[in-house]
Amino acid sequence: MAEAEVKAKAKPEAKTEVKSKTEAAPGAKPQAKKLLFNKWDVSEVKVTDLSLMRYVNLTPQIIPHSCGKFSRQEFNKANMMIVERLINGLMQTENNTGKKELAIRIVRDAFELINKKTKRNPVEVLVEAIGNAGPREETVRLKYGGINVPKAVDTSPMRRVDSAIGFLAEAVYKSSRKSKKPAFAVLADELIAASKGDAKCYSVGKKEEKERIAKSAR
Template sequence: MEIKLFNKWDTTEVVVRDPSLRGYINIAPVFVPHSAGRNSKKMFDKAKMNIVERLANNLMRKEHNTGKKHLVLSTIEEAFDIIEKRTKQNPVQVLIEALENAGPREETTRISYGGIAFLQSVDVSPSRRLDTALRNIALGAMQSAHKSKKTFAQCLADEIIFASKADMQRSYAVRKKEEKERVAQSAR
């Protein structure tokens, strides 16, 4: 029997093109991406968690959705249906492309030297890059759904599609990435 995500999408054909993110994006086949916190005890075990579940956990950040994982998973399933209809691609592949485009490769850190503080440009680890991309995609979807006629699933689908196309005008996550990289560029 073949295991498909939400009993609809095959994740075995999904490809992670970015070599630095390959070890951190888990696309192992599961029916429902819900591990019940199994990977929360050890430091870097979140890399073992399915990427769709990590997206769901990021969508539960704000007080309105806290603890409502079943609701968030059904919203993600609805968003994936919309993505599949619009792009005619596997929505998990579109999500992976969005994460690759939305993760900043460079950012700044604050360094104090002799009483003077200045910003220094640093490379971003793949784990932090993925965390930032997931957080910004979730925040972008929440902000566009706030006081909007669109449903949350439609806003999430829009954010993922625009981020997968690296559309800086319409994707909050890609806009934030470009902003961070621009600040890092000036701090070199």
């Protein structure tokens, strides 16, 4: 009986020793944060517009370049980082087609200028600009007896993001051709103005124009 009692007491002691060994064992080294362009922390940015949370991807990357990983399916681009989607939008003009390094450099320099002017995280400014430049209502054409009739419809969140990026890229293309300012400075000014909801900037103006036409077609 005395030997059995000694063994029963010894078992929990062995378990506690194992636990102490696992606790004392040094764990893996904490991984360093991935900073966009080795400067900007994307994890601190929050999407305030609930409808856009699913379609504004903020996965941290050092260089926003997925090598066409998300181009096979139509809605798979929602999994692409929002900064890379802006870069791809800048490549859709005849001057920048296929020049991804040039587009990345434009966005990188624009982010540095935004931070210098506003003292804020430029990715946060970009997310706010997309929310303010994406139209919430648009028009479609319905045919009744051979007559085209405009009809107002709600814009899906995915199309809101697509339209906002298209307006921002179009603003950079048109403004940089009309002035001597470099493309990155034009992009920085457009993002700052759009994040404030300024109707004088091109992207917000186009958004309000679409919503105004849709309102008249209700």
